[in-house]
Amino acid sequence: MTEEPEVLIRRQGRVGHITLNRPQVLNALSPAMIEAISNALSEWARDRDIAMVLIDAAGERAFCAGGDINVLYERALAGDHEFGRAFWRAEYRMNAQIAHFPKPFVALVHGIVMGGGVGVSLHGSRRIVTDTVRFAMPECAIGLIPDVGASLLLGRTPGHFGEFLGLTGRRLDAAEMVYCGLADQIVPADAMDDLRAALLQSGDPGTARQFATEPGPAAIAGERASINAVFGLDTIELILEASRALDNGWGEEVQRLLRAGSVLSQQIALSTIRKARRHGSVVAALRDEFRFTARATERAELLEGIRAAVIDKDRDPQWRYRTPDDVPDTLLAEFGEKAPGGDFAYLEKRP
Numbered sequence: 001m002t003e004e005p006e007v008l009i010r011r012q013g014r015v016g017h018i019t020l021n022r023p024q025v026l027n028a029l030s031p032a033m034i035e036a037i038s039n040a041l042s043e044w045a046r047d048r049d050i051a052m053v054l055i056d057a058a059g060e061r062a063f064c065a066g067g068d069i070n071v072l073y074e075r076a077l078a079g080d081h082e083f084g085r086a087f088w089r090a091e092y093r094m095n096a097q098i099a100h101f102p103k104p105f106v107a108l109v110h111g112i113v114m115g116g117g118v119g120v121s122l123h124g125s126r127r128i129v130t131d132t133v134r135f136a137m138p139e140c141a142i143g144l145i146p147d148v149g150a151s152l153l154l155g156r157t158p159g160h161f162g163e164f165l166g167l168t169g170r171r172l173d174a175a176e177m178v179y180c181g182l183a184d185q186i187v188p189a190d191a192m193d194d195l196r197a198a199l200l201q202s203g204d205p206g207t208a209r210q211f212a213t214e215p216g217p218a219a220i221a222g223e224r225a226s227i228n229a230v231f232g233l234d235t236i237e238l239i240l241e242a243s244r245a246l247d248n249g250w251g252e253e254v255q256r257l258l259r260a261g262s263v264l265s266q267q268i269a270l271s272t273i274r275k276a277r278r279h280g281s282v283v284a285a286l287r288d289e290f291r292f293t294a295r296a297t298e299r300a301e302l303l304e305g306i307r308a309a310v311i312d313k314d315r316d317p318q319w320r321y322r323t324p325d326d327v328p329d330t331l332l333a334e335f336g337e338k339a340p341g342g343d344f345a346y347l348e349k350r351p
Contacts, residue, residue, distance in 0.1 A: 007033040009040045014051040014203035016044040020120075023059025028068040029116040031087055037120065038094045045102055051203040053101065055121060056108040056196060063109045063133075064117025067091065069142075073306045076297035082341075088147070088293045089344060091116060092286040095149045096346040099123040099282040104205045108192060109133055109183070119148025122182055123282065126205045128212075129174045130189040135182060138169030140261035143305030143317070145269040145292050152285035155277030157181055159224060162273045163231040167239070167266050168257040172220065179218035187211045226250055236266050236324045262301045262319050264327050268292050268335050283346050290344035292335045299334065 008019040018037055020027040044050040057063045067087070075083040098105055098120065107121035110130040118137065121127065137146040137154065146154060146166045154162030157180040164170060165180075177183035185208055187195050195211040220227075230242045230251075240258060243251040258266065272292070276285040296302040301319055308317035321327045 006030055007036050009036055011050070012200045014049060015200050016040060016047075016050045016053040017200065018053065018055040020055070020057040020064055023057075023061070025068070026062035026065035026112060027057045027059065027117070028065055029091065029120065030068045030071075031090065034087075034090050034094050038090065038097060041094070041097045041101060045097075050103065052104040052106060052199070052205060053124075054106045054108065054196070054199055055124070057110070060111065060132075062112035062117070064114075064120060065112050066115025066117060069306055069310060072297070073303060073311065076303055081297050084297050085294045085339075085341060088290060091119065091148065092290060092344050093346060095119040095123055096283055096286060099149065100346075101125070106199060106205050106208070108187075108196060110189060110192065114138060116148055118150050118153065122153055123149055126185070126208065127183045128185045128187055128195070128208055129177055129183040130187055130192055131174050132189050133174045133177065133183075135172040135177050136169050137166055140167055140265040140269055141169050141257075141305065142309050143262040143265055143301035143303070143319075144296055145265050145272060145289060147286075147289040147293055149282045149285050149289070151269075151272040151276040151289055152280070152282050153182060154273050155280075155285075159228040160231040161220070161224075161227055162277065163239075163270060164223075164227045166269045166273050167231070167236075167261070168254060169261070170220075170257070175215040175218045176220045178215040179221055185209075185212040186215050188213060223250065230254065236263060236270065262305060262317070262321070263324050264301055264319075264321050264331070267324060267327060267332060271336075283344075286346070287344045288336075291337065291339045294339035294341070295335060299331070 004021055006022050008021050010017050022028060044053055072084050104126060105124035106126040107124045108128050109121050110132050112134050114136050137150050139146050154166045161180055174186045191211050195208060198207045230239055233239050233242055243254040272288045275288055304317050308314055
């Protein structure tokens with residue numbers, strides 16, 4: 001029996017069509033998938049017969065739950081840290097290609113979208129989500145940071161929602177994604193097949209308007225005052241202190257989520273999201289994220305986070321640093337220095 005390709009790449013009329021095709025592992029991105037998508041984008045950017053790119057995913061549960069971290073864990077545990085660096089460098093190049101793509105890039109996103117799934121969809125020019133979507137960037141919980149350019153996407157959210165979402169990993173539904181500026185339109189799940197067919201026929205992103213529904217109220221809007229008051233503060237220590245002072249269910253949940261994550265990751269995430277908000281550049285965001293991820297399996301707590309969440313599944317990571325004061329200033333500074341083997345860089349090429 002012939003194995004199904006991990007990603008389907010084909011031309012349909014004037015549309016370059018990409019389908020993530022690993023539903024059995026929630027469409028987790030592999031190096032081969034990243035390479036195939038990147039190569040297709042390079043070709044389609046130059047091809048005058050391609051008017052638009054459309055990306056979607058197979059299966060009902062997830063658009064993409066992230067990168068394939070099992071292999072990364074095994075390789076790093078054996079002492080191969082270059083595998084992870086090569087993976088992230090290639091993935092980030094693909095993210096930059098999407099963000100700078102010179103033609104409409106339309107993402108149809110359903111179910112779970114986290115981590116690498118965010119990077120392969122939400123940098124597009126039109127982000128269409130179904131009412132089944134669940135977005136999150138829970139990287140701090142496994143000793144990583146929100147990456148794939150998500151520090152910029154989070155930095156663009158209202159007020160200090162970016163810090164809140166990036167540090168806690170709080171999930172968003174479709175209406176909340178639109179409210180936060182992470183999605184452009186909502187289409188009911190049962191209309192997605194018709195929308196896909198219409199987009200492939202027209203090659204025009206505007207076709208989506210006739211299928212879109214009003215987002216309705218976003219639950220997270222009611223948390224805005226608390227989010228800004230707490231996550232606008234300067235440090236993790238102050239954020240924890242302010243959430244304790246609220247003495248309510250929301251503050252208790254924030255404390256629980258923060259205490260479950262790597263405090264080292266949280267400190268770097270806080271910094272990268274705020275830097276991205278100031279500079280507004282996806283390439284600079286990817287560079288800053290890569291300075292962390294390139295060291296993550298050696299110098300951060302990623303391996304312990306993956307062990308607890310994915311390998312042993314005991315959900316009890318034994319973090320090296322228990323409080324923000326435990327993290328050496330010299331280590332924090334190291335994550336701001338040029339990455340081993342050189343920083344991530346991307347030269348935008350126009351067709």
